[in-house]
Amino acid sequence: MRKLFLSGCLLLLLSACMQKKQVDTIIYNARIYTVNERFDTANAMAILKGKIVAIGNKDSILQHFSAHEMLDEKGQTIFPGFIDAHAHFVGYGKELFTADLGNTHSFDEVLERLKIFVSHHPNQPWIMGRGWDQNKWPGKAFPNSVEKLNQLFPHTPVFLTRVDGHAAIVNAKAIEIAGIYPGEKITGGSFESFHGKLTGVLIDNAQKPVLAVIPALSAKAYAERLVAAQQNCFAVGLTTVTDCGLSYKDVLRIDSLQKAGILKMQLYVMLSDAKENYDYFLPKGPYKTDKLFVNGFKFYADGALGSRGACLLQPYTDKNGWYGFLLSSAMHFDSMAQVLIKTPFQMCTHAIGDSGNRVILQVYNKYLKGKNDRRWRIEHAQVVAPNDFTLFGAASIIPSVQPTHATSDMYWAESRLGKNRLHDAYASKKLLAQNGWLPLGTDFPVEDISPFKTFLAAVFRVDSTGFPPSGFMPENALSRTDAIRGMTIWAAKADFLEQEKGSLEVGKNADFVVLNSDLMQVPWNKVLQTKVLATYISGQKVF
DSSP: OHHHHHHHHHHHHHHHHHOOEEEEEEEEEEEEEOOSTTOOEEEEEEEETTEEEEEEOHHHHHHHEEEEEEEEOTTOEEEEOEEEEEEOHHHHHHHTTSEEOTTOOSHHHHHHHHHHHHHHSOSOSSEEEEEEOGGGSGGGOOOSOOHHHHHHOSSSOEEEEETTSSEEEEOHHHHHHHTOOTTOOOTTEEEEEETTEEEEEEEEGGGHHHHTTSOOOOHHHHHHHHHHHHHHHHHTTEEEEEEEEEOHHHHHHHHHHHHTTSOOOEEEEEEESOHHHHHHHTTTOOEEOSSEEEEEEEEESBOOTTTTOSOOSSOOTTSTTOOOOBSSOHHHHHHHHHHHTTSSOEEEEEEOSHHHHHHHHHHHHHHHOSSOSOOOEEEEOOBOOGGGTHHHHHTTOEEEBOHHHHHHHTTTHHHHHHHHHHTTBSOHHHHHHHHSOOOBOOOTTSSOSOHHHHHHHHHHOOOTTOOSTTOSSGGGOOOHHHHHHHHTHHHHHHTTOTTTSSSOOTTSBOOEEEESSOTTTSOGGGGGGOOEEEEEETTEEOO
16 A cells, blocks of 8 residues: 555646646747857747746757647747837927928928828928938039928928938028027037028027927827837837837826837836926936836037037048037036936937047047946947047946948038048948947838848948948948847946847846748848847837
8 A cells, every 4th residue: 555655746746847837938940149158059948927937948848848839840940039228209209290201302302291291290380301311412512592491381390301310491480489589609610691581490409499399199099109109119120119218208108108008018218308307307317118218418518420410529521620529518518427426327328420439439438438237329420530439438338329320321421521521421430349239120210120231331331222332431341240249148238228129038028029031041142131020028019
C-alpha cells in the first residue's frame, strides 16, 4: 500500500513539473530581431499581461508554455515597435485637418490648393495650411507680396506654415487681427518686408503674434485629431513617439484621453520653453504613467536652414552678410541650464547651425562637467563646426538626428553652406562615434512619418527616388544594425525608457511590429515597399 502511495505522489510531482505555464499569447514561426545587446534573433516569444515572459527557440517555448492565442507568423519578420525619437505628434494630428501644401512648385499652386481646400471645408474661422517650401518654387524665394492671397480671402484670416514650421505666410486679415505693423521688430524672428510693406512672410518668432490669436480647438476636435494621428502612426509601425514641445495643457488633455482608453499611443513629452510650463511642472517633477512620460523641456537655439534662420558662424553663402539668428539669448539658455541641472528633467535643444550648436554645446558642457547620465540632448545637430564634435562626447550630450532631413535638404544645402561647411553637416556617423549610440526620428510633420524612409536615408543616404545613386555624403551612412537600434533601443534610451521598451527581451513591454520583408536583408530599392502587417502595444494588436 505504501509503495502505491509513493508511486502516486511521484506521478503527481512529474505531472506538475511537466505542466505548461499559461500565457496570453505565443508568437511563433517568425524571424524576430530582439535588438538586445548582441542583436540576437529568435523565432518565438511568449507574452503575459503585456510583457514578454520568454523569447527564443520555438520548440522550447511550445514545450514550456500554452496560450489562449497562438499566432503563427509563417516566416514574417518582427522588430521591436518603432520609436520616433523626435516628432510633433499633436501638431501632426492638427495638420491632418488643414490644407496640404507639400510639394507645391509655385505660390500660385499654393493658392489653387487653398481654393480646393476651402471648397471642401467652407465657413472656417481661420484657413490653415502647411508644407510649402520656397526652395521648390521659381527663384527659390519667398513671395514679395500676398496680394493674391488677400484678394482670394479678404475677410478670413489665413496662416500657412512652411514645411519646417520655422516660417509662415499670412494674409492681411491675419496681420490686422495680430496687430502687426510695418517696421516692427522681434527678437529671434523677422517680419519680412519689401519696399516698406509687409510681405506676409513671418520668420521664426515673428509667427508668435499670429499664433497667439488663433482660437484653440474644442475638446472634441482635439481628440479627433489625435486619434487620426495615432492611427497613421500605428499603420507605419510606430508604438512610441517623442513629442517635442507641448504645453502643460496638452499634457493634461493627452493624459485624460489615454486614461479614457481613447488614445493608445505611447508618448514621451518635452515641454515647451514657457513660464506656464515651468510653473506647473518644476514643483511637481517628471510625470509618468504606463503610456505617458513627461521628463524634458524643449528649447530653440535657432531656426531652420531652409528659411535661413539657422545661426551660422560665417555668413550664408547665398545671402551676403547674413548669419541667421539665435531665437533667445545665450544668457537665456545658460540660466535655464542652471535651473534644470538641479532637477531630473532633460534639457533638449533644437540647434541647426554651427553657431547655434556651439552655443548650446558650450552651455551644456559648463553645467554637465564631463561624462554623465543626464542625457541632455541636441535636437537635429545638423551643422557642426569641425572642432565642436568632441563637445558631444565630452559631456555625454546626445545628438538626436533625423536622417531624412539630409535627403530633403541635399538639393540646396550646398548653396546655403558652401562645400567646405557642408562636409561637417548631416554627419550621422561622426555624431554616432561621440557616445556610441544615436537616436533617430523623423521630425514629422516636417518630414514624412514613415520609419522606412528614416531607414533608407540613414543606411543608403538616398531619397525615395534613389537619388543620388551613390548616396548623399555616403561616408556618414549608418549600418543597418545601427539604423534599427536608432529607431528602437537607442530612441528608447534617449527617453530614459530602455528598461521598458526598445528591444524584445524578457520583462519588457510586448511592443512589436510585424513586417512583410526583412529590413536587415532587403535591397535598398525595396525598403519603401515594406508593409506593416500588424502593430502591437503591450501585446495588444492596435493595427
